Every structure is written in structure tokens, then in C-alpha cells.
Amino acid sequence: MPLLNVNNLRVDLPVEAGMLHAVRGIDFHVERGEMLCLVGESGCGKSMTSLALMGLLPRKARLSADRLEFDGTDLTTLSERRRSDLRGARMAMIFQEPMTALNPAYTLGNQLCEGLIRHRGVSRREARERAIYLLGRVGISAAKDRLDQYPHQLSGGLRQRVMIAMALMCEPDLIIADEPTTALDVTIQAQILRLLRELQREFGTAVIFITHDLGVVARIADRVAVMYAGEVIESAPTPALYAAPGHPYTRGLLSCIPTPGRTPPGSRLQAIPGVVPSLVGDVEGCAFRNRCPQAQPTCERTPPLMSLPGDHRARCHYADRPVPAPRQPETMS
């Protein structure tokens, strides 16, 4: 049984113009100890998905799902109180902005320890010992002195390490990392990625890593789910996705990454033309067709999720066969 099982998850947000369908019926699962990357542009619903999993959606947001199971527990029917028992204890979250994610008024020690004290009822001393151990594990020197420091005394990279240590305090089964390296310098990014990967293997924690950067994905993910306009449009084991992307959007994203040796120096950087469709109201047919270089009349109809060899799925009419040559009449109904 997978650790997390998500079926037809929808998140709707009332906005002035109507109902914004931020997440439009997505399916995915996470096995114990694996790292799943959720990839997509900003606004594709990946952050809303993570907040929905944590039960931290904005108050106005409406969630529905055929199935939203964590370790066999149905999350949709859980009371807020039982939900908060899971949060921080069995599922933890690392946020994008390390500069603002820590409370400026309390010491690191206080903020690291409070979750463990709340969930496990340990003494402050035991909690501090665990905090010191984990700060050391995430590569922070003089961990003991750091406990009495305040967030403003640390750099962004260090704060993100503290956030990682904080997420690990209760040994959760699942960590959701929402773009944890986006706000950091490139050199620090690489360190944090390596650290997350190491800790994930060492502690056997499952990780949902949310990013817009396919370059990051290749280095750390076991499996990838690509999101577009509130849907998962492709999911596959990482090697399969890079070897044979099944969805034109994924191919577009991959071609946007300049590769030394393959991209000629001085050539224009690739980009996907067009913009993401509005998610207010219903989307008819394939949501990507207005930007797709291979769009066909067929794409007016909503594409099914096509199965490809090796646990690989793509939501495209032409995922498993060649796109008809241009100007040729439609061959299939």
C-alpha cells in the first residue's frame, strides 16, 4: 500500500471573477521512502496541492477528492484536531521562503523543540538534545549555541537548514518541500538539495519535492509528476521521463534547459510560447493545446490518461503514437 494515495483531488477557490479551479482532479501516489517531484510553472496548482495535503488550505478554499489517504487514514473526513495530530508528527513541510518562515520573536531552540514537545510529550531537555543532533546532521556547526540564537542572526541558507531539521524533529513519514531552494543562491541550492537527498535516504522519509526546475528534478527524484493548469499531465520514473517524455509540454520544458555541449553557444534560449489558460471556470479539451506545437483538431476533446510502458502515464491523445503530419485530415475519432 502506498504511503499517500491521491485520487481525483480538486481544490476550488472562490475569486471575484467566479470559481478558480486551482487543482482539477489530480491522481498520484507516494511510496514509503521515495522522492516524488511535482514539477510545473507557477500557478499550475502545485503549491495548492501541497497545502491541501497538509490541511493548510486558505479558509475560503474548497477541497474534494475521491480518495485522499495517508497511511490508510482518510484525510478528508478527519477532524481538524486529529489532522493537527498528524501535522508536524507524521507529515511535515518545508517552505519556499526561509527568511520569513521562522518566527522572529523566538529562539531557534524554542521553535525546533515545540513540535516534538507537542506531539511526543518529551521534556524540553530531551527535545533540545534531538534539536542539537539534527542541527548537526543538517550541517550546522556549533549547534548547541545556535539554539539560543534568533532567526535574524542566520543567513537564508542556514535558516533553510534549520527548517529541514525542524521538519525532521518528529521523524515524519512524509516531508513536503515546496520549492525549498528557489529563494537561495545557486551554490547554496546545490548543498541543500544534496542534504535533502542524503537525509531522505538515511531516514527513509518519503519526500514530495515541489519545483519548477526540471534540472533539479533529474538530480534527486525517483519519480516525477508534471503539472499543467491544475492537472497532472505526465507521471513517470525519472529516467523514463527524461528518456522519452510523453507529453509535448514536458518536451517543451526539457528543451528549455540549456545543456552544455548540446545547446550551441549564443543561440536563443528556448521558451514555450503563450500563457497558461485561465483556471476560472471550466477548461474544455486539452488545456495545453493553445501552446502546443503539435495541436490537432482532436485536442478539442479532453485527452485521456494514456499508459506508456513502465509505469509511465501521459495525458495526451498522441502520447503513444506519432502526431499526424501537418494539414493531414484527422485519422481517428
Added chain:
Amino acid sequence: MGTFIIRRVLVAISVALTISIVSFMLLHLSGDLATSIAGPEATAEQVERIRVDYGLDRPIVSQYLDWLGGALTFDFGRSYYYQSTVVDLIVDRMPITLTLGGLALALAVAISIPLGVLAALKRDTWIDRLSLLFAVVGQAMPSFWFGLTLIVIFAVTLQWLPAAGSDGWQHFVLPAIALGYYATPAMMRLTRTGMLEVLESDYIRTARAKGLRGGSVIFKHALRNAVIPVVALAAVELGFMLGGSVVIESVFSLNGLGQLAWDAISRNDYPVVQAVVLIIALFYIVLTLLADVANAALDPRIRTR
């Protein structure tokens, strides 16, 4: 924290000295003191005698230094009007003003902070609207009128509490309500705004992501940050109530500092005026200092600045 406090105390002392100079000069530059003390019917000879007797003929700098030297040893001279020293008068009146101000502030804090938190948590509900109404009424109503209304209802009609005097605690209930209600709206609205802003912040989401209970999220993580500007405002409000409660003091016939200052001004009792101005300024300075220290205790980022 130690150096922070020392720095602030040094600043406070220099501000106090500046104020003493300004208040002394203002009074002496406002006209010929000897003439106004002597009164309109005095002869030129009498005025001259008063000038010499009161030492007003000496250079102003040496007058100031004399006065400052006295002030440092709590000797503000004798009142021109009352048959006692200025210090005795102030010691006599101060407890009344301090009691009134302290009670009013305690009441204002006890109402405004819980109400502000509640209004923020129940944003855009009838609770929020009702608290807004409560604040607008408090801001719009003149305190003397509210004080008189309280007297009419609770002292005259119901006869629950006395209308005037300062003999027992009962005498302070109505004036403290009148003065406290005046200070409540600003603090309540600031608490509400602060809470709304803080509740949207990333670290509140972090606190919730840790699975902390609602009370811990609201009171430990949110309120502590939201209340920082309220502390500074409370200090200013208390300073205002200690120095400017003359309206409420006269409505309720409380013989406090405000009443003393008012009487002294209208009787040209300059030693008393100078001493009261200096003392009220010192109240402000001490309160601002305390607010700074309290803010530094609440917000570690201020300490290193």
C-alpha cells in the same frame, strides 16, 4: 540587552535636560514674570521689589542653574499661592493622578487587546462589526460628555457610585471608565490590524504546519508579534492620561496633577507650573523608555539595532 538599556537611559537623560531648559525658557520668555506676579494694580516700585525678592533680576542662565540644582534635589521652591512647598503639593496630588491613569490604562488594555484579537479572528462577522462600532463611538464621544453621562446614570439615577471626590476606591471607578474608554479604540484597532497582518504571515503557517494547537498558534506565535506596536501606543496613552487628564479630573472633582496644573496656570503660580511641566515630561520619558525596553524584550531584532 544591557548595552541597549544603558544607551536608551543616556538618551532619556539628555531629553529630560533639554525639556527642562525649554520649559524654563518658555515661561521666562512669555512676558515679564515680575509684572504678572505683582498683578495689574501694582506700582513700579512693588514690581521692582518682587523682581529682586524672587531673584528675577539675575541673568537667566544662573536662574536656570539654580532652579535645576533645586530640581535635582526635589526642591522646586515654594508655591506663590499655596502656603506650602511645590514638592508637598505634588506629592499630595500625584497619587490621585497615578491611580486614575493606572486604572484607566489597565482597563483599556484589558478590553482592547482581547477585543482586538477577537475582531481579527472573527473578521467580517458581526463580532468584528460590533467591536468597530464600539471603537468609533469611543473615538467620537468627548470624554467630558461621557464622564457626565456616567455621573447621571450611575451616581445620580442609580446612586451606585459617588459622583465626586477622591476618598475611596469607589471614587475612581467612573473616572477610570471614562478615561479608559477614551484610550481603548486606538489600541483595539491596532491590535486587530496587527493580528490580521501577523496571521497571514509565513511563520504562522509554519507554526500550523508543526501541528501546534490553535491557542498556541494565536497566543504564542501571533499575539506576541502583533502586540509590539500596541506597547508603544499604550505608553503614549498612559503619558497622555497622566498629563492631560485635567478634563476628567475636573468633571469628577478629583484633585490630581492636571487640576493642580490648571489652577497654577490660572493663578500665575510659576514654580508649580514649571515643576508640573517637568514632571509630566519625565513621565513621558520614563514611559517611552519602558516601552522601548518592553519592545526589545518582545522583539529580539530591536536589541541588536
